[in-house]
Amino acid sequence: MSPGFQGRPRSAQPALPPGQYLTEDFPVLSAGPTPKVGPETWEFVVTTEAGAEYRWSWAEFTALPQDTPTVDIHCVTRWSKLGTTWQGVSLDVLLDGVDTGAAYALVHSYGGYSTNLPMADLRGGRAWVVHRYDGGDLPAEHGGPARLLVPHLYFWKSAKWVRGIRLGTTDEPGFWETAGYHDYGDPWREQRYAGD
């Protein structure tokens, strides 16, 4: 116990994952410069464990059936933002027809970022590649032209500037996962750092 610490009024706290606090802003967390990728050069590639590639250009991607999820997001740096609205394509749509038995995915981005997650977390209406936020095009500093959105995991799993997904039979850690952060990253179990 820290004598003299009272904290914010408890009634003001909505239901957040443990250790999170609410923000109305949309902070940015990135490890390097923001890559500038134009839709004309953007493409999205799913590569299976057998080496097969499934590609979408910007025009092909934006012509796919669109979802408009409204979700809460939780950053490992402890802010949470509620009721964010996005537009994009469900991974169920993108993975439909992809011939794979892979259990793991390594998502990679323009600029070199990567993050890993189980295939199961990309399926079942829980993951999207989004290109619009709050009614406008997704700004570059928030991952535009398109980013992954996997809101049930800490937000570093929602890779910005997403470029593709490599499917594999083994779990391969990504950028933050090799830098001390948790392999899975469930905010409700407070899996922030390796070993949590």
Added chain:
Amino acid sequence: MNAPPLTWRVARLVERRAETPTARTLVLDVPGWPGHLPGQHVDVRLTAADGYQAARSYSLAAPADGERIELTVQRVPDGEVSPYLIDVWAPGDPVEVRGPVGGWFVWRAADTAPVLLVAGGSGVVPLMAMARARRAAGSRTPFRLIYSARTPEDVFYADELRRRARDDRGLDVTYVYTRAAPVRWRGEPHRIGPADVNTHGWPADLEPLCYVCGPTGFVETVADLLVGLGHQPRRVRTERFGPTG
């Protein structure tokens, strides 16, 4: 990763030093502290009498000195944690810390590439840890620090930076003031721009490691400038401050 879990440790306040009217350096004694690299941060957790907890992340301001660590905390208006640490926390009272955290925005003394540090406001804290670690390691790796502050009164570690710029061979320190410059300062207050980075940084062909830390807009600007000046994006490491209370 099979790293051991990071455990919460009880820290006690040893000393509190004023850096600016709104920022304090806190010296903590943390029994069992495992050591850290400059640039890493810690989580600090407070617990109220009814069990309610609040935690925030803070950059480590200095290399580890045994079980002593230093944080520099900027008071966030309406913040939940920083006002406690700055105004209420008394020597001897327990606060929990957990770390070190972060394996990317770090400098290792074994790396001999020239280093450019670019700080915006309180973003200087992890960069100061690097400059201090350089001296502590006896490193001769050339360092340049460009430090953007609103006014001279907002500069953290002002006396120490003056001393280091004089005594730490191979460390250059340059200031950019955005609101008000000191008397006899050459130039007008301005936001950091290409001329500042080009003149006081390193040429890209020396392939320096660049560390940029500050508010999001500042980091976006400087990182873009560096890439525009020919630095490889992978040599530009950034850390951005969101609001942390």
